[in-house]
Amino acid sequence: MSKPVDVQALKSFVRKELGCGCPDEVFGAIRMERNPHGFHGLPVDYLVTIGDRLLIGLCLSERLNSGIGPEIERSLAAGKQLRDDTGFNRFRLVVVSEEPDRIVETVQEQFSGIKGLDDRVHLQMVRPSSIPQFLVTSEVCAGTVCETLK
Numbered sequence: 001m002s003k004p005v006d007v008q009a010l011k012s013f014v015r016k017e018l019g020c021g022c023p024d025e026v027f028g029a030i031r032m033e034r035n036p037h038g039f040h041g042l043p044v045d046y047l048v049t050i051g052d053r054l055l056i057g058l059c060l061s062e063r064l065n066s067g068i069g070p071e072i073e074r075s076l077a078a079g080k081q082l083r084d085d086t087g088f089n090r091f092r093l094v095v096v097s098e099e100p101d102r103i104v105e106t107v108q109e110q111f112s113g114i115k116g117l118d119d120r121v122h123l124q125m126v127r128p129s130s131i132p133q134f135l136v137t138s139e140v141c142a143g144t145v146c147e148t149l150k
Contacts, residue, residue: 009132014050017130018092026051038082042075044093046135047082053089055082060135064095064125066103068110072123076114080121092122100125 011027014020029051036047039057046058057079064072072095079091097103104125111123
Protein backbone atom coordinates (compact mmCIF):
# COMPACT_ATOMS: atom_id res chain seq x y z
CA MET A 1 0.00 0.00 0.00
CA SER A 2 1.35 3.42 -0.84
CA LYS A 3 1.91 6.02 1.81
CA PRO A 4 0.14 9.39 1.42
CA VAL A 5 2.10 12.42 0.32
CA ASP A 6 3.11 14.81 3.09
CA VAL A 7 2.27 18.03 1.28
CA GLN A 8 3.72 20.32 3.96
CA ALA A 9 7.04 18.45 3.90
CA LEU A 10 7.12 18.60 0.11
CA LYS A 11 6.27 22.31 0.11
CA SER A 12 8.98 23.01 2.68
CA PHE A 13 11.53 21.01 0.66
CA VAL A 14 10.69 22.88 -2.54
CA ARG A 15 10.86 26.26 -0.88
CA LYS A 16 13.79 25.81 1.51
CA GLU A 17 16.05 23.29 -0.21
CA LEU A 18 15.34 24.20 -3.83
CA GLY A 19 14.80 27.91 -3.31
CA CYS A 20 11.45 28.10 -5.10
CA GLY A 21 9.87 31.51 -4.63
CA CYS A 22 6.49 30.50 -6.02
CA PRO A 23 3.51 32.17 -4.33
CA ASP A 24 1.22 30.08 -2.09
CA GLU A 25 -1.53 29.79 -4.69
CA VAL A 26 0.79 27.86 -7.00
CA PHE A 27 0.96 25.11 -4.37
CA GLY A 28 -2.81 24.66 -4.60
CA ALA A 29 -2.33 22.00 -7.26
CA ILE A 30 0.45 19.49 -6.73
CA ARG A 31 0.71 16.34 -8.78
CA MET A 32 3.19 13.56 -8.16
CA GLU A 33 4.03 10.64 -10.41
CA ARG A 34 6.30 7.74 -9.49
CA ASN A 35 8.50 6.35 -12.28
CA PRO A 36 7.18 8.93 -14.77
CA HIS A 37 6.72 7.68 -18.32
CA GLY A 38 8.47 10.71 -19.85
CA PHE A 39 11.67 9.55 -18.15
CA HIS A 40 11.47 5.84 -18.97
CA GLY A 41 14.87 4.21 -18.49
CA LEU A 42 16.28 7.27 -16.72
CA PRO A 43 16.96 7.69 -13.00
CA VAL A 44 14.01 10.01 -12.30
CA ASP A 45 12.04 8.36 -9.49
CA TYR A 46 9.34 11.02 -9.13
CA LEU A 47 8.00 13.84 -11.26
CA VAL A 48 6.35 16.58 -9.22
CA THR A 49 4.29 19.29 -10.88
CA ILE A 50 3.47 22.36 -8.87
CA GLY A 51 0.70 24.53 -10.24
CA ASP A 52 1.22 25.09 -13.92
CA ARG A 53 4.67 26.54 -13.36
CA LEU A 54 7.22 24.11 -11.98
CA LEU A 55 8.30 20.59 -12.93
CA ILE A 56 10.65 18.79 -10.56
CA GLY A 57 12.36 15.53 -11.39
CA LEU A 58 13.59 13.75 -8.25
CA CYS A 59 16.47 11.30 -8.64
CA LEU A 60 16.64 9.41 -5.36
CA SER A 61 18.19 6.21 -6.68
CA GLU A 62 21.00 7.88 -8.63
CA ARG A 63 23.81 9.54 -6.70
CA LEU A 64 25.84 12.43 -8.04
CA ASN A 65 29.17 12.06 -6.28
CA SER A 66 31.76 12.71 -8.97
CA GLY A 67 30.08 14.57 -11.82
CA ILE A 68 27.35 14.53 -14.42
CA GLY A 69 27.04 11.22 -16.23
CA PRO A 70 25.09 10.46 -19.40
CA GLU A 71 21.96 9.39 -17.46
CA ILE A 72 21.72 12.77 -15.74
CA GLU A 73 22.39 14.60 -18.99
CA ARG A 74 19.58 12.67 -20.73
CA SER A 75 17.28 13.34 -17.76
CA LEU A 76 17.92 17.09 -18.11
CA ALA A 77 17.12 16.96 -21.84
CA ALA A 78 13.94 14.93 -21.22
CA GLY A 79 12.85 17.40 -18.52
CA LYS A 80 13.40 20.38 -20.80
CA GLN A 81 11.40 18.69 -23.56
CA LEU A 82 8.56 17.90 -21.16
CA ARG A 83 8.60 21.46 -19.80
CA ASP A 84 8.37 22.86 -23.33
CA ASP A 85 5.68 20.40 -24.42
CA THR A 86 3.47 21.10 -21.41
CA GLY A 87 3.99 24.87 -21.09
CA PHE A 88 5.61 24.92 -17.67
CA ASN A 89 8.00 27.72 -16.66
CA ARG A 90 10.86 25.70 -15.16
CA PHE A 91 12.31 22.24 -14.84
CA ARG A 92 14.48 21.36 -11.86
CA LEU A 93 16.31 18.05 -11.75
CA VAL A 94 17.14 17.22 -8.15
CA VAL A 95 19.87 14.67 -7.55
CA VAL A 96 21.12 13.32 -4.24
CA SER A 97 24.80 13.77 -3.44
CA GLU A 98 26.66 12.70 -0.33
CA GLU A 99 29.08 15.62 -0.65
CA PRO A 100 27.57 18.35 -2.84
CA ASP A 101 30.01 21.00 -1.59
CA ARG A 102 32.98 18.94 -2.76
CA ILE A 103 31.79 18.55 -6.35
CA VAL A 104 29.72 21.69 -6.93
CA GLU A 105 32.35 23.41 -9.11
CA THR A 106 32.87 20.34 -11.30
CA VAL A 107 29.13 19.85 -11.72
CA GLN A 108 28.52 23.54 -12.50
CA GLU A 109 31.23 23.47 -15.17
CA GLN A 110 29.83 20.28 -16.71
CA PHE A 111 26.26 21.59 -16.55
CA SER A 112 27.16 24.84 -18.31
CA GLY A 113 28.76 22.82 -21.12
CA ILE A 114 25.62 20.80 -21.91
CA LYS A 115 24.20 21.88 -25.25
CA GLY A 116 20.50 22.55 -25.72
CA LEU A 117 19.62 23.65 -22.19
CA ASP A 118 18.47 27.14 -21.23
CA ASP A 119 18.21 29.30 -18.13
CA ARG A 120 14.90 27.66 -17.15
CA VAL A 121 16.50 24.25 -16.62
CA HIS A 122 18.24 23.71 -13.30
CA LEU A 123 20.28 20.92 -11.78
CA GLN A 124 20.30 20.88 -8.01
CA MET A 125 22.20 18.63 -5.66
CA VAL A 126 20.86 17.91 -2.21
CA ARG A 127 22.06 15.82 0.68
CA PRO A 128 20.11 12.61 1.36
CA SER A 129 19.05 14.02 4.74
CA SER A 130 17.19 16.91 3.08
CA ILE A 131 14.82 14.64 1.10
CA PRO A 132 11.37 14.52 2.75
CA GLN A 133 11.15 11.32 4.77
CA PHE A 134 7.89 10.19 3.20
CA LEU A 135 9.73 9.87 -0.14
CA VAL A 136 12.51 7.78 1.33
CA THR A 137 10.73 5.39 3.68
CA SER A 138 8.09 3.87 1.44
CA GLU A 139 6.53 3.86 -1.96
CA VAL A 140 4.50 6.96 -2.59
CA CYS A 141 1.98 6.78 -5.39
CA ALA A 142 3.22 3.26 -6.19
CA GLY A 143 3.01 3.11 -9.95
CA THR A 144 0.31 5.75 -10.08
CA VAL A 145 -0.32 9.47 -10.08
CA CYS A 146 -1.33 11.40 -6.97
CA GLU A 147 -3.50 14.40 -7.82
CA THR A 148 -4.18 17.77 -6.27
CA LEU A 149 -2.59 17.36 -2.90
CA LYS A 150 -3.39 20.17 -0.48
